[in-house]
Amino acid sequence: MIATKIGKKSGVPDNYTRLGEYIAAAEEKGEKLHQFWIRNCDAGTNIGDLDLALLEIEAVRRLKPDIADKTYHLVVSFRSGDQDKLTKDDLMAIEAEYAKALGYADHQRVAGTHINTDNFHMHIAFNKVHPETLKVITPHRDFRILAKVSREMEKKYGLTIDPGMTDGMERDPNKLSPAARNYEAHTWQESFQRHVLKHREEILEGLGKARNWPEAHEVLARYDIRIKLRGNGMVLMSPDGQAMKASQLNRSCSKKKLEERFGAFEAQQNKQPSKSGHKARTRHHYKPRPLVRHRNTPALWRRYLGQRKLLPRQPSLAARALRNWKMFLLMEADQDPLAMVLIMAHREMLRTLPPTPSISSRLLEKRGIHKSSLPT
Incomplete structure (x- = not known):
């Protein structure tokens, strides 16, 4: 439970x-x-x-x-x-x-x-x-x-x-948080936290060499990450608003530990310069991508992205149906056998993970729950 x-x-x-x-x-x-x-x-x-x-x-x-x-x-x-x-x-x-x-x-x-x-x-x-x-x-x-x-x-x-x-019990450093598991269960797309953990060692190595907040921001920017204050701690933020506690990356990344090294927190400037004076470049962008891969997944994924681009800006039934990869696959299942194969593969994989609650997007808006935590 x-x-x-x-x-x-x-x-x-x-x-x-x-x-x-x-x-x-x-x-x-x-x-x-x-x-x-x-x-x-x-x-x-x-x-x-x-x-x-x-x-x-x-x-x-x-x-x-x-x-x-x-x-x-x-x-x-x-x-x-x-x-x-x-x-x-x-x-x-x-x-x-x-x-x-x-x-x-x-x-x-x-x-x-x-x-x-x-x-x-x-x-x-x-x-x-x-x-x-x-x-x-x-x-x-x-x-x-x-x-x-x-x-x-x-x-x-x-x-x-x-x-x-x-x-x-000692926390598994590669274990996703409930919020990240929830995101993946409801979208069947890789969460921001999975993206961060995938590059954990490189990020920690870079932060270990940083001497101040601008250099720390530069390291994180290479992986499409921004660090911000939230409540009494710090969070790592994705471009689409997903968040994870900075300490989930490593205990050395807690607010207390980082401020002991770099002093009081300094927010990242909109145009963060690198050591060479140029704007920090992102080496590893965080982009939505399918959680489960199949040799024919790329073609179906391109079709999904193409249909999303054609959606009207105003909310519509079609827009709601294409709000994430999971909804797209469920909609395509009757016409495309590959979609059904991927549905079964996703469900089989999710059975191995601890369950997460199913929360409606309308409820999130009414109750004010951060969408990066529990999107649908």
């Missing part, structure tokens, strides 16, 4: 009703609702009570108008085969354990499990405002709480174990 908090982007309004409707509707293509329940609402506990329950929850939330973030959205992903081991009562018990550990046992919430071809997962939308005390609960260091509950539930219900970074 992998439990992931879906964060709210700063400046984007919190929309609990939209999230509750999304959980009940299972809107993602090829996805369906498996189980659904409501907790701590006088309106009821079943999907037929959802409209009244959402009104009840919103009434409580309106009593805290000064709080911008009043929703805690949790996604719990299960490994292949775990679904058959769990009844609805089991799933509700697992949800209750997360709620108790996070301090939300008495809080209103909507929960549901979704099934699609790639993974089985649970969404839980907690109202952070207590319905009686009106106290707003925000768990501290919740990633440790989530990991602890996940390990306990795996053991209790005989589920496949997904060791986390809090389990005392």
Whole structure:
């Protein structure tokens, strides 16, 4: 099991009703609702009570108008085969354990499990405002709480174990983060993090020789990477907005370690000069490319890119269907046998990776989740 908090982007309004409707509707293509329940609402506990329950929850939330973030959205992903081991009562018990550990046992919430071809997962939308005390609960260091509950539930219900970074195990430096795995699962394209890790040794060698921030920026620019401050740390950014923690490249690349070497962070200038005085040149561009290769993939990929170039700028059904390589293959499967071969190859490969939750692009926009983290 992998439990992931879906964060709210700063400046984007919190929309609990939209999230509750999304959980009940299972809107993602090829996805369906498996189980659904409501907790701590006088309106009821079943999907037929959802409209009244959402009104009840919103009434409580309106009593805290000064709080911008009043929703805690949790996604719990299960490994292949775990679904058959769990009844609805089991799933509700697992949800209750997360709620108790996070301090939300008495809080209103909507929960549901979704099934699609790639993974089985649970969404839980907690109202952070207590319905009686009106106290707003925000768990501290919740990633440790989530990991602890996940390990306990795996053991209790005989589920496949997904060791986390809090389990005392040495982190595999080549292991993709949940955000990168999610990107690849939903697009079937190589993630930015995979691109970075592919050149890890060269990047680290170059950074090891850098003496200041301009030289560090120059090294990263060769691989189409920009480094920026985010929160209390630093992230590596791709041209299309994907991000990964700088420390995921290596612990020596944490904000603390880099500032110990180069001093306070200096942002990269738009035209970063190299040592020779010329603009730093990119040697290894990050470009979207198929995650799984086949001898005939290039021809199909060129067709995909060609069709994307012809799309109108305004959103349309065709544009949505071609928003990524995965959607293109699914659309072509009925007419092109190669597309079906690649679909099967991608799914076979993804079965070997830990599952990631399926989140709709519309929900991302409403909830303010960074698109580079969880694109669809």
